[in-house]
Amino acid sequence: MEYYEYASFPENFLWGGSTSAYQVEGAYNEDGKGLSVQDTKEVNTEITDFKVASDHYHHYKEDIALFAEMGFKAYRFSIAWTRIIPNGTGEINEKGIEFYSNIIDECLKYGIEPIVTMYHFDLPDVLNKLGGWSVPETSAAFVEYGRILFEHLGDKVNYWLTINEQNMMILHGSAIGTANDKASNVKKDLYQQNHYMLVAQSKVMKMCHDMCPHAKIGPAPNISEVYPETADPKDFIAAQNLNAIRNWLYLDVAVYGRYNPIALAYLKDRGYAPEITEEDLEVFKSGKPDFIAFNYYNTSTAAHSSFKDKVVGPEDGDQQIELGEKGVYKAVYNQYLERTNFNWEIDPVGFRATLRSVYERYGLPIIITENGLGEFDELTSDKKVHDQYRIDYLKAHISEMKLAISDGVDVFGFCPWSAIDLISTHSGVKKRYGFIYVDRDEFNLKEMNRYKKDSFYWYKQVIEMNGKVL
Numbered sequence: 064m065e066y067y068e069y070a071s072f073p074e075n076f077l078w079g080g081s082t083s084a085y086q087v088e089g090a091y092n093e094d095g096k097g098l099s100v101q102d103t104k105e106v107n108t109e110i111t112d113f114k115v116a117s118d119h120y121h122h123y124k125e126d127i128a129l130f131a132e133m134g135f136k137a138y139r140f141s142i143a144w145t146r147i148i149p150n151g152t153g154e155i156n157e158k159g160i161e162f163y164s165n166i167i168d169e170c171l172k173y174g175i176e177p178i179v180t181m182y183h184f185d186l187p188d189v190l191n192k193l194g195g196w197s198v199p200e201t202s203a204a205f206v207e208y209g210r211i212l213f214e215h216l217g218d219k220v221n222y223w224l225t226i227n228e229q230n231m232m233i234l235h236g237s238a239i240g241t242a243n244d245k246a247s248n249v250k251k252d253l254y255q256q257n258h259y260m261l262v263a264q265s266k267v268m269k270m271c272h273d274m275c276p277h278a279k280i281g282p283a284p285n286i287s288e289v290y291p292e293t294a295d296p297k298d299f300i301a302a303q304n305l306n307a308i309r310n311w312l313y314l315d316v317a318v319y320g321r322y323n324p325i326a327l328a329y330l331k332d333r334g335y336a337p338e339i340t341e342e343d344l345e346v347f348k349s350g351k352p353d354f355i356a357f358n359y360y361n362t363s364t365a366a367h368s369s370f371k372d373k374v375v376g377p378e379d380g381d382q383q384i385e386l387g388e389k390g391v392y393k394a395v396y397n398q399y400l401e402r403t404n405f406n407w408e409i410d411p412v413g414f415r416a417t418l419r420s421v422y423e424r425y426g427l428p429i430i431i432t433e434n435g436l437g438e439f440d441e442l443t444s445d446k447k448v449h450d451q452y453r454i455d456y457l458k459a460h461i462s463e464m465k466l467a468i469s470d471g472v473d474v475f476g477f478c479p480w481s482a483i484d485l486i487s488t489h490s491g492v493k494k495r496y497g498f499i500y501v502d503r504d505e506f507n508l509k510e511m512n513r514y515k516k517d518s519f520y521w522y523k524q525v526i527e528m529n530g531k532v533l
């Protein structure tokens with residue numbers, strides 16, 4: 064839609080940036096931290112593991128000072144469960160509490176709002192060995208972990224995020240390292256994990272409201288609107304299928320307290336449906352989010368699929384789009400979209416579409432907790448990084464977010480990925496996202512000096528002008 068007059072970003076819009084603990088902190092076994100599944104998972108030997116990362120654990124003051132210089136109004140980071148409770152349950156590690164308390168104080172010193180993710184892919188390894196999310200004990204352990212966070216840090220935090228990209232942990236669990244590949248029926252097991260996470264999430268949201276009435280809390284899935292490949296009505300049904308299974312399944316439980324009917328029909332038919340008790344349904348009703356946070360990188364495109372299909376993904380076998388499923392949808396590349404050097408589709412207009420869909424469907428305020436471009440950056444001999452491609456990417460996405468605001472969508476913050484360079488989940492150091500360059504290579508840690516990229520100066524201006532000039 065075009066308008067005669069366009070809206071501006073609201074006053075107090077939370078411009079910021081994002082990181083996650085295991086990708087940025089390093090110090091994987093320091094000061095009493097226990098191991099998480101990210102510390103113990105096997106990594107491809109051509110890329111670095113997460114043990115040192117960007118060494119934010121030792122550089123956090125310098126890093127947050129740089130965020131403040133950029134003008135950040137918010138910093139979205141995650142807490143490593145294993146720093147707080149090294150074994151997942153039981154003893155609390157005071158040093159871990161102290162570390163996050165310091166991070167929060169450092170943010171508050173500069174007027175930066177801390178936006179805290181409770182769990183970002185790094186399940187305590189001890190809990191994983193005891194069955195991970197496949198057993199209800201982990202769900203209970205997460206609730207107890209939440210209680211400890213609210214008790215020790217709750218007075219200083221106004222925005223909590225429960226679980227990062229729960230939907231990606233279910234749909235791509237093996238790649239992320241959170242699937243139980245030994246289960247007799249891996250997919251059924253994943254949807255049982257999903258259910259336990261949803262129950263834990265609702266309990267934690269209720270607890271947050273009870274213990275920290277000043278705070279707001281919400282989920283943080285990865286959401287992407289799904290397009291039908293053509294106007295063939297069968298492709299439209301395929302797009303609805305993927306929307307239900309990829310996106311709405313997760314948010315419908317959080318917001319409406321019930322499973323999405325299309326997703327549930329699919330789960331039952333395939334024998335993947337979790338056990339859902341009456342008590343669980345009560346829990347879902349009692350703990351609701353105040354807002355929706357979501358990560359957006361791109362949209363998905365789906366075509367009709369029948370049980371007879373042999374291939375349901377792209378012929379080149381590339382897996383940078385959804386995986387496809389016989390009788391549900393075929394995953395296809397969108398011919399209208401360009402791709403990054405890592406083969407991720409780029410779709411700023413789809414960002415507007417996704418914001419509209421989420422807001423129309425749930426009517427809750429939205430904050431974007433990830434969006435950004437992973438690229439091969441080059442540090443020049445005079446210590447500059449000319450990342451105009453990142454500026455172009457973010458400019459296009461912010462422009463579309465502004466249009467979504469004109470469409471009536473209530474967006475209250477934008478925290479792109481990533482505030483500073485960190486280790487990519489799948490591609491090591493070489494795939495960089497930050498506004499700040501961290502000088503290390505895949506295996507040579509160097510001095511870890513920080514350098515401001517061109518995008519740093521550009522984003523600083525965007526924030527200064529509250530998005531009026533991009």
Ligand code: BGP
Nearest residue numbers: 083227228437486487488489490
């Ligand atoms: C999201 C995760 C982040 C981050 C990002 C980029 O799914 O929440 O942790 O990794 O994707 O992905 P990648 O690092 O694979 O490029």
